[in-house]
Amino acid sequence: MVYTWGVALNPDHLLTFVRVAQLGTLSAAASQLHLTQPAVSSQIKLLTQAVGEPLLKRHRYGVRLTPAGEGLLPHAAALERALAGARRYTAELHGLEHGALNIAASSTIAGALLPGVLATYHARFPGIELRVQQGNTGEVTALLLAANCELALIEGPASVSADVWQRVFRRDRLRLVVAPGHPLAGAGPLTPTDLSGLGLVWREPGSGTREVARAALAASNVPTREVLTLTGTEAVKEAVISGLGAAFVSELSVRREVESGRLICPLLHLPGLERELSILSAPDERLSKAVRVFLGMLQSEA
Structure with a gap:
């Protein structure tokens, strides 16, 4: 085998290496990863070339790690754990188990309308951190334009650029x-x-x-x-x-x-x-799910 140390490491190859190390055979790793055995062999070969040292040695019942493989395994396993954690966190975000609701509201709306809606929202999604900034209409609009909140609730219309969505939610x-x-x-x-x-x-x-x-x-x-x-x-x-x-x-x-x-x-x-009481925001597709769900609740209760 020709070693080419210095080649960029491929994360997928590292994850495959972890599975081979855990299971002890290329065929078992291939089955669990839903790959063919030649595909697993190819990934291990490319990873070995990138590392510049042999990572596995064959024996009668499969493969075992070389000293270089044993040294690499903790780092590759950390990558696998990090990816699994990121996937869990992403799933929790989609389920609104974590995240933040970052909005601003003018004084009248913050005092008279928001408490009830926020109480309902918090009861349904207790893992979402509530961040509410309050000011007059001009101050709240400025917070949105400076990207210091995702959503601004104001009294009356505002003079804003075309990329800011403005809609009436109550009179x-x-x-x-x-x-x-x-x-x-x-x-x-x-x-x-x-x-x-x-x-x-x-x-x-x-x-x-x-x-x-x-x-x-x-x-x-x-x-x-x-x-x-x-x-x-x-x-x-x-x-x-x-x-x-x-x-x-x-x-x-x-x-x-x-x-x-x-x-x-x-x-x-x-x-x-x-x-009119109005909502100012970026287009819906650029809003977090936490804000989109809040918007639905606000408009249904208005």
Whole structure:
């Protein structure tokens, strides 16, 4: 045999070598690997040439390892274990036993919609790590565009490139909220003119809620006063409860406060307060299975 040391090792030849070493005969290895015996012999010959030393020596009942073969076997066996581990891990990923759900959501969605869906998801797939980042619509969109999440859930549409998929999964409406002692708390149906000069607590710039409410007021030519700007829906609701002014918030986010009487939602006829809740993502075929399954659950519960 001509040895050609330095030839690249073939992983398949190493795996065949492990099986021959374990079973002790080429025919047994061929049967287990679903190969012909000549094919096994050829692979062992090529591996021997690559190593540059004989790996097997024949005896009456089969083959045994040479010193070079004994030295190579632990490394070849480690390759076999690594491949088996990779196959198990891949199977577990397909079964959602491991992995991560990496998403971002605007404040309203994160606080009002996600908890229930995430609880259902976690109950079904406890091995999936849940990673949820929260911010306003602008911040969440930026996270997706910077590839810091796989999925972004935002309020309203976003201006994004054509390679970002955008789809509506639910509709929402903004409601005017006031504290029980506010002058508008007991008022009848309100018109835009009833809001003239109203002191408002606003969400921070970049918030979808802020943009929709300001656009609706501007379209009806309603002049208001900005009392305070705060970050996040919860901060705005607490400011209103404390009597600092009125505010526009998602009807999804004030159900508990309205039911408990801590906030009042006067009936208001102001066009433009409805909005879409949207999903931003890469095309479906580029999403992980963990995210694709979550998307299905989110859209079925919306």
